[in-house]
Amino acid sequence: MNNEQPLLDVRNLWIKAQDQFILNGLDLRIGLGEVHAIMGPNGSGKSTLVQSLAGHPGYTIEKGEISFDGEDLLTLTPEERARRGLFLAFQYPVEIAGLGNGYFLKAAVNAVREARGQTPYDAVEFLKVFRELAPLVGLGQDFLERGVNAGFSGGEKKRNEILQMLLLEPRLTLLDETDSGLDVDALKLVARGVNATRSKDRSIVLVTHYQRLLDYIDPDVVHILIKGRIVRSGTRELAREIEREGYEPLLTAMA
Amino acid sequence: MNTSTDELTPLLQRGYEAGFVTDIETDQSPPGLSEEVITRLSETKKEPRYLLDWRLQAYRAWLEMKEPHWSIAAYPPIDYQAVSYYAAPRSVDPKRPKSLDEVDPRLLETYRKLGVPLHEQAALAGVAMDAVFDSVSVATTFRETLKKAGVIFCPFSEAAVEYPELVRQYLGSVVPYRDNFFAALNSAVFSDGSFVYVPPGVRCPMELSTYFRINAAKTGQFERTLIIADRGSYVSYLEGCTAPMRDENQLHAAVVELVALEGAEIRYATVQNWYPGDEEGRGGIYNFVTKRGDCRGARSKISWTQVETGSAITWKYPSCILRGDESVGEFYSVALARHRQQADTGTKMIHMGRRTRSVVISKGISAGHGRNAYRGMVRMAPTALHAHNYTRCDSLLIGPHCQAYTIPVLEVRHPSARVEHEATASKIADDQIFYCRQRGLDEETAVHLLVNGFCREVFQKLPLEFAVEAQKLIAVSLEGAVG
Numbered sequence: 001m002n003n004e005q006p007l008l009d010v011r012n013l014w015i016k017a018q019d020q021f022i023l024n025g026l027d028l029r030i031g032l033g034e035v036h037a038i039m040g041p042n043g044s045g046k047s048t049l050v051q052s053l054a055g056h057p058g059y060t061i062e063k064g065e066i067s068f069d070g071e072d073l074l075t076l077t078p079e080e081r082a083r084r085g086l087f088l089a090f091q092y093p094v095e096i097a098g099l100g101n102g103y104f105l106k107a108a109v110n111a112v113r114e115a116r117g118q119t120p121y122d123a124v125e126f127l128k129v130f131r132e133l134a135p136l137v138g139l140g141q142d143f144l145e146r147g148v149n150a151g152f153s154g155g156e157k158k159r160n161e162i163l164q165m166l167l168l169e170p171r172l173t174l175l176d177e178t179d180s181g182l183d184v185d186a187l188k189l190v191a192r193g194v195n196a197t198r199s200k201d202r203s204i205v206l207v208t209h210y211q212r213l214l215d216y217i218d219p220d221v222v223h224i225l226i227k228g229r230i231v232r233s234g235t236r237e238l239a240r241e242i243e244r245e246g247y248e249p250l251l252t253a254m255a
Numbered sequence: 256m257n258t259s260t261d262e263l264t265p266l267l268q269r270g271y272e273a274g275f276v277t278d279i280e281t282d283q284s285p286p287g288l289s290e291e292v293i294t295r296l297s298e299t300k301k302e303p304r305y306l307l308d309w310r311l312q313a314y315r316a317w318l319e320m321k322e323p324h325w326s327i328a329a330y331p332p333i334d335y336q337a338v339s340y341y342a343a344p345r346s347v348d349p350k351r352p353k354s355l356d357e358v359d360p361r362l363l364e365t366y367r368k369l370g371v372p373l374h375e376q377a378a379l380a381g382v383a384m385d386a387v388f389d390s391v392s393v394a395t396t397f398r399e400t401l402k403k404a405g406v407i408f409c410p411f412s413e414a415a416v417e418y419p420e421l422v423r424q425y426l427g428s429v430v431p432y433r434d435n436f437f438a439a440l441n442s443a444v445f446s447d448g449s450f451v452y453v454p455p456g457v458r459c460p461m462e463l464s465t466y467f468r469i470n471a472a473k474t475g476q477f478e479r480t481l482i483i484a485d486r487g488s489y490v491s492y493l494e495g496c497t498a499p500m501r502d503e504n505q506l507h508a509a510v511v512e513l514v515a516l517e518g519a520e521i522r523y524a525t526v527q528n529w530y531p532g533d534e535e536g537r538g539g540i541y542n543f544v545t546k547r548g549d550c551r552g553a554r555s556k557i558s559w560t561q562v563e564t565g566s567a568i569t570w571k572y573p574s575c576i577l578r579g580d581e582s583v584g585e586f587y588s589v590a591l592a593r594h595r596q597q598a599d600t601g602t603k604m605i606h607m608g609r610r611t612r613s614v615v616i617s618k619g620i621s622a623g624h625g626r627n628a629y630r631g632m633v634r635m636a637p638t639a640l641h642a643h644n645y646t647r648c649d650s651l652l653i654g655p656h657c658q659a660y661t662i663p664v665l666e667v668r669h670p671s672a673r674v675e676h677e678a679t680a681s682k683i684a685d686d687q688i689f690y691c692r693q694r695g696l697d698e699e700t701a702v703h704l705l706v707n708g709f710c711r712e713v714f715q716k717l718p719l720e721f722a723v724e725a726q727k728l729i730a731v732s733l734e735g736a737v738g
Contacts, residue, residue, distance in 0.1 A: 093690070094686045
């Protein structure tokens, strides 16, 4: 990791949901342009971490600090975080029947563009950008007419998340188990979309159960999250070790 | 239609924008209702004798009737003797509307402020407007253009004098004065409204529109609209309505009758934004309206679209009698009840002819302490061979204190008839809002997107300018409803 100020700096984070601590003093630093993978068993707090970073109202921050690009993230509303370039690809993308996908995407892109001081896209410009990006994740124009995620297959929902990421050009992308429930072909499309966004000024956090996704997206750092804390960090090799031996040895060592 | 946050901010601050009062000298009849009051009203309007006789018959019938209380709306008793049944700006000649240049500038200004400029050069493109202010029509635009096409579009009081044959033939033929309590009251005391006649084979070249404005206090508005589409003709009509903010409740009891002869089509849209009362339920309009269309001829079609955001109480069931074979009835509705508003609305589709078809799409939105009911009836008569109805009622609830009801009645008297009914009730979910916010949209915008998505099917049925207006109206009405 470089020594400059990281894009995301999480220090001693304690988070409660429904009166239970889920994160217990978590520390995490993500540098600009880095790809981090966070792995961990079920219930270790992975989704809590990324959802809290996005500002989900269901979690109470008891203690800790989070800075994003030098700014105190905890003082910002979810939409302000999004407009500053923080993007969460949802594990379970929400369905909104009746609201046209195209209408929704354009409203979202323009809200973010305006916050960045860019001129909003008109319908023609939006369509042009959409046509460039949608094929990357294997989606066609018919998809604009459908309701947001309504009646989408699991794979289509995840691809829609990646498409939104491509459209919104975030600085930090949090992928919450985007690989879960995908077949190999869908996984490859998702990976292609994510790899297309990799650059020196964009960072990515992959939350995953399995190292399978890491066969397609190569991380710079791998963290193991257990019981609300990062217990080990390492390279790609750490993910392979987990794949071979499971979390059991780490859990035993903690006990 | 892109409504960005910047455009919405002023919208959200405007509240009930139509709540102002026009300061104008008004001639108002003293409160109370009697044969004498009705006779005087008829004289003021220089009506032919047949109309006065009809009014008096209606009044006598009304005296025998009881106010209906089967709707979900609860309200204190109405004192019908405390209402003034006629109010008109002194500057308006009760006999005849003048040319626009002669209309009192304060009235023109009122309509300009309401977003419906009456001067033809400033008017909405392709829309002819009849402006009704309290009990009288103050102006009707584009009459010459319409006349060239053979279309009659004029205030009802003028039609009663100029086209007595048409009025006598059709008045009360769809909604007889005995139909119900409020229809009888309206028949006795109705003041102005619009009259439309489209001759055979004519496609009306413009959208027709009436804007109803209540201004005077302690008065009610009792307008009557009659639209006749002769064989093979087409007409699209839109009504809008607003009233000042007052602490008292004001009564609005209108009757609308539509007649579609063979092969004719009538599209009737309403954007109803009467003053809804305040957060505590003080004031607001009691909107007790009877609207019915008669598909009298074969292959005729009547389509109702309504966006109901205003009124303290709405009691309204725009219906279709599908008499002609293969006639078609449609009802598309968005009804919103927030604060203490009570909306009991829906439709009746009465299938009599063979292979008649009807579609009912109802979207109810409840917020605050609002109560919203869809009440509908589909009747397949023994003669309705192979008739078909499809009904869908969706309710959206915002917040923990509102209520939604769906009360469908189906009567099927022929085995070949098909009736489908679907209903859903949903809440705006926190995850839907969070999802939108995570994509950079603020909460207010997120709610508008969700609600507009919910209403989309109905808004698509409105003429474009009005669809935009309806969307804005819903946005304004839901200000602060979430969070």
